[in-house]
Amino acid sequence: MAVRVRVPATSANLGPGFDACGLALGLYDELTVAVTGTDLSIDVTGEDDGLRDETHLVVRALRAGFAALGLAPAGLRLTCVNRIPHGRGLGSSAAAIVAGLIAAAALGEARLSTRDVFALACAIEGHPDNVAAALYGGFTVAWYDGTGAARVARTAPPADLRPVAFVPGRRQLTSESRVALPVDVPHVDAAANAGRAALLAMAMSGTLLSEPGDSEPGDSEPGNSPNRNGLPRGGRLDTASWQEALVAATDDRLHQPYRLPAMPETRDLIGRLRAAGLAAVLSGSGPTVLALAVGEDQAALARECGGSGFTVLDLAVDRDGARVEVVAG
Structure with a gap:
């Protein structure tokens, strides 16, 4: 079984909404993941940081998602098509994290809810603005409630x-x-x-x-x-x-x-x-x-x-x- 994930670029802050506001944009990274035997295989097209081991951000997110499900597959085959520029403020790390977690949830038969994915993504990324927009789309406002749980509100901006x-x-x-x-x-x-x-x-x-x-x-x-x-x-x-x-x-x-x-x-x-x-x-x-x-x-x-x-x-x-x-x- 394999899954394909598509995640949008995002722009966070948007001026005054520091660490809170985010906007999902029509530029996408795509990830295909399959559970295999014992080896880790990573193929990257487009933006590439050169990592091909367990330190790759998508792999780290996959492992976190699998761990939340009580799973630990030994072998994974990743094919990444990266269109979001890295290190430019367009949410490439958030896209990688969300992609890995969504893929793990799907391979684990969707036993992680969207809210679970959001919480894990925030924990890995360290702030919720980009991951909220990448996961939910549209314009988002994200925050932590009194218990420390990540929350999000979303709306669709006008068409023009x-x-x-x-x-x-x-x-x-x-x-x-x-x-x-x-x-x-x-x-x-x-x-x-x-x-x-x-x-x-x-x-x-x-x-x-x-x-x-x-x-x-x-x-x-x-x-x-x-x-x-x-x-x-x-x-x-x-x-x-x-x-x-x-x-x-x-x-x-x-x-x-x-x-x-x-x-x-x-x-x-x-x-x-x-x-x-x-x-x-x-x-x-x-x-x-x-x-x-x-x-x-x-x-x-x-x-x-x-x-x-x-x-x-x-x-x-x-x-x-x-x-x-x-x-x-």
Whole structure:
């Protein structure tokens, strides 16, 4: 028996949602796994870190999944087709971890639930933002509850969201990028980020409403009926207003100001994109830049802003998350 897993790339943080928010993107790693005799065989196409033993991240995730099921198969045959760039802030490690755990669950006759997989993935990755989006798809907010259990909320962004990724040639390890972060931040910055992250969640869920006074009392659009004080409740923002709201929602004071000085090309590109009215952020810990364009016109504008040294990827929002199927062994 063999299984094939497809896992999307992800962008974490999205500006103010540090270690919490994630977005699944239409760029996929694929993994085929079969239980064999006694040997470990790993074949890799595409992005490759060169590991061919038990230290390979997918193998580590597989072993963790099997251990949770009380299994310990001696031999495994892995075929990896890696399309997600490594070390660029697009969730390659989260994809590898989720792929391995999903494959183990399937080979173990699905005796691991999705929630079990999520908990194990968070334990291996160390933070929940990328793995939540990779596993569930769409836009996710992940956190740890009072017992330390990983939790997630998910929504599907509006259809006209057009992510554009600008991927540089050089890599940046998350562990290296975190060194730049201060132990403490000013209260005013934390408060600002809380408001921006809340606005981001509303904008990405498609429930963003206009400010009171932007619509007329009696407007027939859903949500526009006057409240008991006679003021309009507001309606769905038009495209231009949604674009403006996304720019505001992706402003960050907690991590980007500290990380970007070490990435001058990335910093300058984010500046150009935001000056052009685009919601642009550092993807994860970087150095990739993600522009959250609204509609094709903004996506085209984003592409025009990109400079040399970046590969530009037009990516859909992945709305399905990780998927697995049984294939011939």
